[in-house]
Amino acid sequence: MTAPLTPPPPPHDPSAHEAWPPPGGHPGYPGAAAPASYGQDGPGMKTELREAAVVTVAVTVAGLVLGLLWVWLAPRLPLVGGVLDGRWVVYPADAEGEQAAGADGTFTLLALACGALSALAVFLWRRRGGVPLIVALAVGGFLASLVAWRLGIWLGPAQDVIASAKAAGQGKTFSGPLKLTAKGAWLAWPVAALLVHLALTALFGPRDPEPYPQAPPPKTPDGDPAQPAE
Secondary structure, X not given: OOXXXXXXXXXXXXHHHHOOOOOOOOOOOOOOOOOOOOOOOOOOHHHHHHHHHHHHHHHHHHHHHHHHHHHHHOOOXXXXXXXXXXXXXXXXXXXXXXHHHHHHHHHHHHHHHHHHHHHHHHHHHHOOOOHHHHHHHHHHHHHHHHHHHHHHHHHOOXXXXXXXXXXXXXXXXXXOOOOOOOHHHHHHHHHHHHHHHHHHHHHHOOOOOOXXXXXXXXXXXXXXXXXXXX
């Protein structure tokens, strides 16, 4: 008697085994283990709020620098005082002077520069964006403008022009008080900070991770696509 002939085993097809990933092994299949950093968009809301508070305080304190620069660089308004009908009157020494507009322009330009520098400093510190940082820059910039305005008025020439005219003498020229007639200049710092920070984040900020590549559909040992079980 001869032993029954058995058909040889089918040749080994590596693709048949490679097509089926181990449990939780390939990121392209459902149920696969995601990387450890998946879903982490930042340091956390508590940390972002704490950093935003630090940015708000730091930018507000920086308004002192703007106030000092404004007092130093803003043009002075020349005034002349004299006695008319028994009482002191004050009038501009140069009727066509533009010193008042120059004070507003100086404040605005300095605020724009300070806003850009504050946005650059915050970006170099965190290297990312985020709503809390943006809000902190805007609020801090506005408060810094108010601080600079009040400091400039306090350190500038006296606000009582009659007293200054009497101290200078009749017909003598003296410097008028430092004023900010264009209150829209308060928004120069926050607007510049927001625009510069958004531009830096768009150009140099972290990019979103690339999506995972889709794995090919599984195949049968014969090389045909596997049909889902009904």
